[in-house]
Amino acid sequence: MNAHDTVASTENLTKVYGDRVAVDKVTMTVRRGEVYGFLGPNGAGKTTTLRMLLGLIRPTSGTAYATSPVGALIEGPGFFPYLSGRANLRTLARSRGFDDAEVERVLERVDLAGRGDDRFKGYSLGMKQRLGVAAALMGDPELIVLDEPTNGLDPAGMADMRALVVDLARGGQTVLLSSHLLAEVQEICHRVAVINDGRLLREGGVAELRGGISIRVRATPEPEALAVAMRLAGDDGVQRTTDGALQLTLPPDQAPRVTRELVSAGIDVHEITTAERSLEEVFFDLTSGSTTGSTTGSTATKEAVR
Numbered sequence: 627m628n629a630h631d632t633v634a635s636t637e638n639l640t641k642v643y644g645d646r647v648a649v650d651k652v653t654m655t656v657r658r659g660e661v662y663g664f665l666g667p668n669g670a671g672k673t674t675t676l677r678m679l680l681g682l683i684r685p686t687s688g689t690a691y692a693t694s695p696v697g698a699l700i701e702g703p704g705f706f707p708y709l710s711g712r713a714n715l716r717t718l719a720r721s722r723g724f725d726d727a728e729v730e731r732v733l734e735r736v737d738l739a740g741r742g743d744d745r746f747k748g749y750s751l752g753m754k755q756r757l758g759v760a761a762a763l764m765g766d767p768e769l770i771v772l773d774e775p776t777n778g779l780d781p782a783g784m785a786d787m788r789a790l791v792v793d794l795a796r797g798g799q800t801v802l803l804s805s806h807l808l809a810e811v812q813e814i815c816h817r818v819a820v821i822n823d824g825r826l827l828r829e830g831g832v833a834e835l836r837g838g839i840s841i842r843v844r845a846t847p848e849p850e851a852l853a854v855a856m857r858l859a860g861d862d863g864v865q866r867t868t869d870g871a872l873q874l875t876l877p878p879d880q881a882p883r884v885t886r887e888l889v890s891a892g893i894d895v896h897e898i899t900t901a902e903r904s905l906e907e908v909f910f911d912l913t914s915g916s917t918t919g920s921t922t923g924s925t926a927t928k929e930a931v932r
């Protein structure tokens with residue numbers, strides 16, 4: 627990778643508060659143009675890492691780099707409740723050397739232009755968050771850092787925020803966002819870092835982290851089905867699940883071929899499905915220290931990260 631494509635990075639970044647290691651040797655890289663998800667449960671060290679990246683607090687050791695300028699929504703932006711959204715942004719714009727046209731641009735960007743003259747106080751939480759994003763967008767920074775942008779929002783507000791992030795990325799902005807919601811990150815991020823207890827457990831593409839995809843088939847007689855499966859997916863590409871099905875490490879578009887081959891070998895196919903691990907399962911595997919090879923893990927792991 628070209629160093630030019632790195633818009634933020636940390637190396638062995640560490641923050642110690644008293645005897646508590648809040649961030650423990652975290653090394654990560656955010657590339658230009660991507661939506662990068664920083665994922666972990668409450669208290670994992672996300673905010674502390676982001677604050678170090680933004681130069682708001684000093685690392686105990688290690689380094690943090692972020693391109694400049696960078697826009698951030700990291701703690702509730704201090705808006706005046708009795709001023710309108712527009713007036714709030716104009717006040718901010720003045721202090722940062724931007725004109726009113728820039729205020730209009732960012733209000734449009736977050737779809738608040740029509741409500742710009744309403745008092746901040748009367749905004750929904752989602753609108754307040756969007757106004758915070760608008761403030762972060764002023765001056766069109768190359769990188770925008772959003773700390774838990776959907777926290778506390780209702781489902782519609784969350785969907786709006788996700789759509790906004792996707793839209794920003796489409797417009798060429800790099801977005802680094804933190805979240806404790808895996809499903810959300812899985813939906814909108816290109817790459818993710820998983821952090822727990824201050825430590826980076828994994829960094830990678832969403833697809834890569836999910837450990838590939840597989841086809842699950844239940845067919846009889848089993849020994850013959852196994853032979854066909856091994857011929858198609860290779861000896862190492864087939865696993866027997868605990869409930870007696872076969873798991874083939876093959877992309878989902880191979881399902882018709884698998885079915886055809888089994889049937890033409892005189893085997894009865896009772897069930898065939900494609901399975902992808904959710905990030906929730908990946909996270910559960912990473913934090914519980916179990917193997918990541920199985921795609922049959924439970925889906926009831928959401929609570930592990932809430």
Ligand SMILES: Nc1ncnc2c1ncn2[C@@H]1O[C@H](COP(=O)(O)OP(=O)(O)OP(=O)(O)O)[C@@H](O)[C@H]1O
Nearest residue numbers: 643646647648666667668669670671672673674675
């Ligand atoms: N100023 C501070 N002084 C002492 N401990 C702190 C301070 N800031 C954070 N911590 C501790 O560091 C750990 C990581 O906190 P951090 O806020 O970075 O986590 P987080 O992943 O952002 O979680 P959350 O989503 O709850 O904000 C926590 O145990 C927290 O209590």
